[in-house]
Structures are given as structure tokens and as C-alpha cells.
Amino acid sequence: MLIVAVWLLTVFAWISLVCYMYLRYQKSNLQYVDGRSKQVALLLIAHPDDECMFFGPSIHKLLEIGFDVQCLCLTNGNFYGQGKLRTEELIKSLKVFNIKSENVKCLDIDVFPDDPNALWPIHQLSENIRKHMKTIANLHLILTFDSFGVSGHPNHCALRNAVSVVQKCHRDLLFYELKTCSVFRKYIGLLNLPISVALYICGKTSLVALSSPMQVWCNFLAMMKHKSQLMWFRYLYILFSKYMVINELIIIKDSAVT
Numbered sequence: 724m725l726i727v728a729v730w731l732l733t734v735f736a737w738i739s740l741v742c743y744m745y746l747r748y749q750k751s752n753l754q755y756v757d758g759r760s761k762q763v764a765l766l767l768i769a770h771p772d773d774e775c776m777f778f779g780p781s782i783h784k785l786l787e788i789g790f791d792v793q794c795l796c797l798t799n800g801n802f803y804g805q806g807k808l809r810t811e812e813l814i815k816s817l818k819v820f821n822i823k824s825e826n827v828k829c830l831d832i833d834v835f836p837d838d839p840n841a842l843w844p845i846h847q848l849s850e851n852i853r854k855h856m857k858t859i860a861n862l863h864l865i866l867t868f869d870s871f872g873v874s875g876h877p878n879h880c881a882l883r884n885a886v887s888v889v890q891k892c893h894r895d896l897l898f899y900e901l902k903t904c905s906v907f908r909k910y911i912g913l914l915n916l917p918i919s920v921a922l923y924i925c926g927k928t929s930l931v932a933l934s935s936p937m938q939v940w941c942n943f944l945a946m947m948k949h950k951s952q953l954m955w956f957r958y959l960y961i962l963f964s965k966y967m968v969i970n971e972l973i974i975i976k977d978s979a980v981t
């Protein structure tokens with residue numbers, strides 16, 4: 724029995740290693756279009772800490788490809804009246820990824836409160852996103868949550884709905900969403916590797932961002948910058964969450980174009 728268990732573990736370890744190498748060293752199908760100026764990828768999030776809780780591997784991947792990454796956060800995370808502090812934490816967190824403070828913007832608009840019970844007006848939301856997009860030269864790509872919002876938070880889901888509206892006016896840009904996985908997959912971290920590879924090969928995802936050990940450490944350090952949010956269960960999240968290590972991205976197809 725023990726021999727079988729050891730044999731199975733060894734086989735799984737080898738499969739995982741092969742998957743790791745495949746994902747880390749595959750040629751990305753998201754190509755950086757070289758121009759005279761660096762192109763920009765805009766990360767759309769709802770709350771300070773979304774960037775490292777969920778999007779750390781994607782940020783590393785976009786930077787590796789050659790993008791300049793900017794971040795627009797639709798709230799300052801003021802649910803408990805800590806908006807100013809949480810804005811500062813977001814800036815510090817993104818600094819860990821080498822993203823400058825001038826490339827980070829936190830909005831504080833009454834109709835988009837940090838509140839899981841608030842339904843954000845989608846049209847107004849898309850208008851505010853577009854207004855910010857106009858301030859970015861060489862914008863090429865937008866990344867946000869999918870319609871399940873990873874955690875199901877309505878503020879996350881609203882962003883995806885707004886992006887559908889934005890996309891209709893910006894068909895020249897690339898739009899990606901972060902795939903929400905099942906709760907089981909969410910908390911088995913690196914054990915997701917074979918599943919992520921299988922989904923990618925089958926065409927169920929468009930891009931897999933897998934962090935190297937140094938990048939995982941960077942994601943951890945970024946999480947540590949959100950001191951106001953570091954309850955005990957956050958440490959469990961850091962240890963086990965897939966989103967600290969792997970992001971599966973899906974390209975958002977314009978529904979008006981077939």
C-alpha cells in the first residue's frame with residue numbers, strides 16, 4: 724500500500740513538474756505589439772487588495788511580456804471608513820510589482836460604494852472607466868474579473884458587466900477576464916497545475932499566468948502591504964489560494980462581432 728502511495732505521489736510530482744515547465748516556458752499567445760512607446764495593460768479592480776489577492780500572477784505575466792501595467796480601482800475600500808489608509812496600501816502593494824504610484828488610481832464616487840449590497844449602475848460605471856481610459860496613452864489591453872467575480876462579490880461582477888459596454892466602443896483593444904474556478908480548485912494552490920494545463924490545451928482558457936517562486940514571494944509581500952486586511956484567515960488564503968500562484972485568463976469576445 725505504501726509503495727503504491729509513493730509511486731502515485733512520484734508520478735503526480737513528475738506530471739506537475741512537466742506542467743510547471745510547460746506553463747513557465749511556453750511562448751505566450753498574447754504578443755506584445757512593439758511600437759515607439761510602451762503599450763499599456765490596464766487592470767480594473769473593485770477594491771484595494773484585489774490586485775494581489777487575485778491578479779498577482781497576471782501582473783507578473785503582463786510585465787514579463789513587456790507591458791506597462793496600470794491599475795484603476797473603482798473604490799477606495801471605504802466599507803469600514805478606512806478609504807485613505809487602503810488607498811495608501813494599494814499604492815504600496817503595487818510598488819512591490821514595480822508599478823509607480825502615478826499609474827495607480829483609486830476612485831471614490833458615491834454611486835460606486837465599497838458595499839456588497841450595492842448594485843452599481845453599469846452605464847455610469849462604464850462611462851467612468853472610459854473617462855479614465857482616455858487619460859492613458861498607448862492603452863492596448865484591459866483585464867478584469869469575469870462575471871462570477873472570483874468571490875462572487877457584486878462589485879467585482881459589476882466590473883465585468885461594465886467592460887462589455889466599454890468593449891463596444893473600443894474594438895481595437897484586447898479584453899481579458901480572470902476565470903473563476905470552483906471552491907475546491909480555489910484552495911488547492913499548485914495542485915491545480917495539471918488542470919490548468921489541460922484547460923489551456925483544450926482551448927477553455929486563452930492564457931495561463933503561472934508565477935515563479937520569486938514572483939509568488941512578491942505576491943506575498945504585496946499582500947503584506949494591506950495591513951488593515953490581515954486577519955488570520957488571510958494567511959490561510961495566502962497559503963492555499965490558487966490565485967496567489969496561477970491565473971487562468973479568457974479573452975473576452977465582442978458579442979457584436981461573430
Ligand SMILES: [Zn+2]
Binds near residue numbers: 769770773876879
Ligand atoms: Zn474585491
